[in-house]
Amino acid sequence: MIDVSTTPATNKSGPAAGRRRTYRPNAQYIPVLATLTLLIVMYTLGAVNYENFTHPSVILNLFTDNAFLMVVAVGMTFVILTGGIDLSVGAVIALTSTVAATLLQAGWPAGVVIPTVLLVGGVLGLGMGAVIHFFKVEPFIATLAGMFLARGVALLIDQNSIPITNGFWTGLAEARIVFEPGVYISAMALVALAVVAVAAVVLAWSRFGRNVYAIGGNADSALLMGLPVGRTRIGVYTLSGFCAALGGLIYSITTTSGYAGHGTGTELDAIAAVVIGGVLLTGGSGYVLGTVLGVLVLGMINTIVNFQSLNSWWARMAIGVLLFAFIVLQRLVTRRAK
Amino acid sequence: MTFLKNRLVWPVAMLALLLLCALIFSDGFFDIRIQDGHLFGTPINILRASAPLVLVAVGMTLVISTGGIDLSVGSVMAVSGAMACLIIGDLANQNSVGGVTLAVVAAIALSLVLGLWNGFLVAVLGIQPIIATLILMVAGRGLAQLITSGQIINVQSSPYKVIGTGFVLGLPVSVLIAVAVLVIAALLTRRTALGLLLESVGGSPVASRLAGIQARRLTIMVYVVSAACAGIAGLIYSSNVSSADGNNAGNLIELDAILAVVIGGTALTGGRFSLAGTALGAILIATLDTTAQAVGIPPETTLVFKAVVVVVLCLAQSPAFRARLFRRPAARPAARAEVPA
Numbered sequence: 001m002i003d004v005s006t007t008p009a010t011n012k013s014g015p016a017a018g019r020r021r022t023y024r025p026n027a028q029y030i031p032v033l034a035t036l037t038l039l040i041v042m043y044t045l046g047a048v049n050y051e052n053f054t055h056p057s058v059i060l061n062l063f064t065d066n067a068f069l070m071v072v073a074v075g076m077t078f079v080i081l082t083g084g085i086d087l088s089v090g091a092v093i094a095l096t097s098t099v100a101a102t103l104l105q106a107g108w109p110a111g112v113v114i115p116t117v118l119l120v121g122g123v124l125g126l127g128m129g130a131v132i133h134f135f136k137v138e139p140f141i142a143t144l145a146g147m148f149l150a151r152g153v154a155l156l157i158d159q160n161s162i163p164i165t166n167g168f169w170t171g172l173a174e175a176r177i178v179f180e181p182g183v184y185i186s187a188m189a190l191v192a193l194a195v196v197a198v199a200a201v202v203l204a205w206s207r208f209g210r211n212v213y214a215i216g217g218n219a220d221s222a223l224l225m226g227l228p229v230g231r232t233r234i235g236v237y238t239l240s241g242f243c244a245a246l247g248g249l250i251y252s253i254t255t256t257s258g259y260a261g262h263g264t265g266t267e268l269d270a271i272a273a274v275v276i277g278g279v280l281l282t283g284g285s286g287y288v289l290g291t292v293l294g295v296l297v298l299g300m301i302n303t304i305v306n307f308q309s310l311n312s313w314w315a316r317m318a319i320g321v322l323l324f325a326f327i328v329l330q331r332l333v334t335r336r337a338k
Numbered sequence: 339m340t341f342l343k344n345r346l347v348w349p350v351a352m353l354a355l356l357l358l359c360a361l362i363f364s365d366g367f368f369d370i371r372i373q374d375g376h377l378f379g380t381p382i383n384i385l386r387a388s389a390p391l392v393l394v395a396v397g398m399t400l401v402i403s404t405g406g407i408d409l410s411v412g413s414v415m416a417v418s419g420a421m422a423c424l425i426i427g428d429l430a431n432q433n434s435v436g437g438v439t440l441a442v443v444a445a446i447a448l449s450l451v452l453g454l455w456n457g458f459l460v461a462v463l464g465i466q467p468i469i470a471t472l473i474l475m476v477a478g479r480g481l482a483q484l485i486t487s488g489q490i491i492n493v494q495s496s497p498y499k500v501i502g503t504g505f506v507l508g509l510p511v512s513v514l515i516a517v518a519v520l521v522i523a524a525l526l527t528r529r530t531a532l533g534l535l536l537e538s539v540g541g542s543p544v545a546s547r548l549a550g551i552q553a554r555r556l557t558i559m560v561y562v563v564s565a566a567c568a569g570i571a572g573l574i575y576s577s578n579v580s581s582a583d584g585n586n587a588g589n590l591i592e593l594d595a596i597l598a599v600v601i602g603g604t605a606l607t608g609g610r611f612s613l614a615g616t617a618l619g620a621i622l623i624a625t626l627d628t629t630a631q632a633v634g635i636p637p638e639t640t641l642v643f644k645a646v647v648v649v650v651l652c653l654a655q656s657p658a659f660r661a662r663l664f665r666r667p668a669a670r671p672a673a674r675a676e677v678p679a
Contacts, residue, residue, distance in 0.1 A: 085468075087593075131649070131652075131653075134658065134659075134662075135652075135653055135656040135658045135659040136656055136657070136658045137652045137653070137656055138600070138606045140407075140596065140606065141596075141597070141600055141606070141648070141652055142652070144593055144596070144597065144648070145645050145648040145649050145652065146645075147593075148641045148642070148644045148645035148648065149641075149642060149645035149646075149649075151641055152639065152640070152641025152642030152643070152644070152645055153642060155639070155641060155642075156639055156642060268472075268475070268476060271472065272472070272476060275469060275472075281466055281468060281469050282466060311483070311488050313479070313480040313481075313483035313484055313488060313584075314480065315480075316476055316477060316479055316480030316483075317477050317480035317481065317484070319476050319477070320473050320474070320476045320477020320478075320480060321477065323469075323472065323473045323476060323477075324459075324473045324477075327459075327465050327469050327470070327473070328463065328465075331463060331464065331465055
């Protein structure tokens with residue numbers, strides 16, 4: 001029997017790449033390469049203009065400061081690859097950090113709280129995915145309702161910021177691998193990198209990953225090919241909810257607090273990171289690695305804005321301009337590919 | 339059961355239910371009294387609170403009817419309010435009507451330019467609307483803060499205050515503005531061919547173009563109109579609080595506006611729209627907030643309440659859900675994308 005799920009329609013590499021003598025990157029890689037180039041250019045500019053910019057801690061802090069965003073954006077990548085969108089991630093961060101802090105305050109052990117919280121995020125994602133798939137509600141609206149629900153429940157639990165004094169939590173917040181004094185990578189950054197690695201492998205080499213690309217390319221064709229469209233679609237929203245919950249845990253660990261106001265606007269940052277990373281919002285094309293580069297670009301913008309001691313609105317403007325540049329680039333690339 | 343098929347039945351039922359709850363659980367909810375020649379009372383407050391949302395949602399309806407979406411409306415509101423307050427703040431006499439008029443015109447003109455930018459991205463460069471307007475959504479708030487230098491600009495201008503808090507013939511000016519825009523939009527789309535053309539573009543831009551419809555021009559136009567509506571809403575908001583706040587003006591209003599449009603029975607895929615439904619949806623959302631307070635639901639639970647209402651309404655409107663609920667054989671089985679697991 002022919003296994004259709006392993007021959008994605010989007011893969012155009014292979015014969016053409018071998019024939020050409022000069023190196024020309026596959027059109028699919030251009031956005032990712034552009035993001036990488038941008039990151040290098042930004043780093044070089046920073047290194048030339050500011051003292052201490054080349055200190056290794058600058059790069060390591062990018063990972064530490066953006067660990068939660070990286071995890072959330074990875075989940076968002078799966079959703080966007082199927083052509084959907086998940087607006088609830090920021091609210092899920094708020095909900096999970098609040099639930100975690102409340103349970104810990106009530107004396108629950110960390111070993112129970114962590115799975116509980118991850119389950120909450122996963123179930124919320126599952127619910128949204130089911131509503132989207134079975135009742136044909138637009139992803140935009142269904143996840144919007146999820147956003148209201150998650151933040152509402154978080155507010156219902158507690159409107160104030162709850163400090164976390166649990167030893168495991170504060171221990172994790174301090175846990176880090178120190179290379180030399182002042183140069184370290186935090187445990188949370190390592191968690192984020194592990195999530196990225198697993199996600200990249202799943203997306204590239206698993207049947208689920210190929211199904212995600214197939215649905216994003218054309219859901220009707222995927223259905224006609226006999227792919228499990230429903231299971232995959234519900235799966236990506238569950239995955240995104242799970243990743244958002246994990247992001248919320250990381251957020252609560254780095255800030256050692258739970259608050260219903262945490263993660264406001266994170267959904268926008270995650271979507272921006274995914275787009276800058278070269279994932280097509282129509283679905284079907286893009287890589288987890290691109291998303292990681294997108295997160296790093298956002299982090300680098302904030303770093304440069306800090307070094308220049310500019311106001312934060314310049315960072316927003318810069319992100320807007322970059323979004324514009326990358327979207328136009330994608331447009332040019334996809335047009336040429338046709 | 340045919341009346342259940344009308345798309346406006348469910349929002350109307352929900353609104354009636356909400357008002358019924360308010361009637362039972364809150365004393366004097368429907369008291370409207372005349373004070374100093376002006377109408378006062380909770381229903382009037384609901385209308386006043388819903389005015390900016392109705393404005394934004396009317397623009398959003400037109401955009402969605404062409405199959406697009408405009409995420410930048412909240413940012414445009416912030417920019418418009420910031421621009422107006424900047425000009426008024428620099429006036430020698432903040433109470434001069436001419437100066438305020440200039441500020442209002444400049445703010446709306448700037449909104450039009452922002453709308454033109456969105457339209458250019460969508461119609462000329464062919465970028466997906468949700469991403470094209472995401473750019474301005476992110477950058478617009480930066481722009482608003484750039485205009486106000488990151489401060490909250492306070493103004494003391496009585497002509498400017500009229501836009502948000504004034505009364506004409508006993509009716510609030512902001513409500514009159516919203517109704518006027520709604521009526522103009524309804525007349526232009528339903529008494530001329532414009533509405534049909536918009537729906538045609540939403541149905542299929544290519545087919546419309548081949549049929550001789552200026553799809554590109556129409557697309558640019560709806561984004562400009564949407565930005566103009568958002569600009570006016572921004573003026574109402576900023577006039578209400580006599581200040582410009584680049585961070586909070588119109589925060590998350592794009593979501594409420596899209597919600598209002600969807601509740602009103604306009605499909606996000608385009609090709610069909612209902613301005614009356616949108617106005618109803620916007621009023622429903624404003625009523626939701628006000629009723630929650632009046633009934634005594636604590637403000638922090640309003641979001642949960644809203645989520646429940648959204649889920650119930652969307653499910654009630656979803657053909658797939660209704661088919662399952664009523665087990666009607668008419669549900670097209672071919673359209674179901676289910677695969678045995």
